[in-house]
Amino acid sequence: MPGVPLADTHPVVVTVNGVRRERAVEPRLLLSDFLRHELGLTGTHVGCEHGVCGACTVLLDGDAVRACLLFAVQTDGHEVTTVEGLAEGEELHPLQAAFREAHGLQCGFCTPGVLMTLVPFLAEHPAPTEAEIREALSGHLCRCTGYAGMVEAVKLAARAARHP
Ligand code: FES
Ligand code: FES
Numbered sequence: 001m002p003g004v005p006l007a008d009t010h011p012v013v014v015t016v017n018g019v020r021r022e023r024a025v026e027p028r029l030l031l032s033d034f035l036r037h038e039l040g041l042t043g044t045h046v047g048c049e050h051g052v053c054g055a056c057t058v059l060l061d062g063d064a065v066r067a068c069l070l071f072a073v074q075t076d077g078h079e080v081t082t083v084e085g086l087a088e089g090e091e092l093h094p095l096q097a098a099f100r101e102a103h104g105l106q107c108g109f110c111t112p113g114v115l116m117t118l119v120p121f122l123a124e125h126p127a128p129t130e131a132e133i134r135e136a137l138s139g140h141l142c143r144c145t146g147y148a149g150m151v152e153a154v155k156l157a158a159r160a161a162r163h164p
Contacts, residue, residue, distance in 0.1 A: 014075045016041070017085030025072050032056040034072035035082055043083040043112045047141070054140035057113035058082050064117045083112035086119070095119060095157045104153030106144035114140050118154060128158055 009024040016039060023038055032049070035041045035058070047053035049068045056067040059081035086093035095115055098104065105111040114137065121136045122128070128136070133154045137147060 010073050010076075012072055012076045014072075014077070015079045017081055023072075027071060027073050029072045030068055031058070031070040031072050031075060031080070032067035034075075035067060035080070038072075041082050041084050045109055045112055047109070052141065053110070053113075054117065055110055055113045057116040057140075059116055059120065062120060064120055081116070081119075083115055086115060093119075094160055095122065095153075098157035098160060099150070099153040102153035102156050103149040104146070105149070106142075106146045110140055110142045110144075114142075114150060118157075122154070122158055122161065126158060126162060128154065130155075 007026045010027055011022070011024050012034075013020065013022045015021070016035070021039060023034070025034060025038065029038075030049075032044055032046050035044045036046070044058055044067055045055040046068060047055035051066045051069045054066070057064050058067045059065070060070070060075060061078050062081075086096060092100065093115075095118055099111065099115070117136060117139060125132055130151060133151050134147075136154075137150055142150070
């Protein structure tokens, strides 16, 4: 009996958190599913899967993007950074440390995506106003509604970067 034909796959070579990864994937595979299921990087969370909640945010060549709105094949030849790429070994990224210090998270579901938005945001806004911080956070839905702690954490991280 003839077998079911395999779906077409395409080669993808992408650098994820500094490590070159090579896979053959179906063209419809979302970047979020690629990271979680192919590479085991489950720190990238999936909430709405249509670009609204921000839980799946990662960096693509340094810019924050929604991993649920990209296909894995679109990252071929590019660099992706996930939340797993922030800490240096056991040492938290300063933004992660500030979130811990200022109670910027509760259940933590939204946190990886929030952090990945804030890394390039703080690089571009080393001394952000509260309004700028709130605008940056506005692309993320926190089911625990812990936005006040996040704002304080961003202020703390920005201060720490300016006055190490
Ligand atoms: S899961 Fe991608 S924005 Fe919600
Ligand atoms: S901390 Fe729970 S969803 Fe944001």
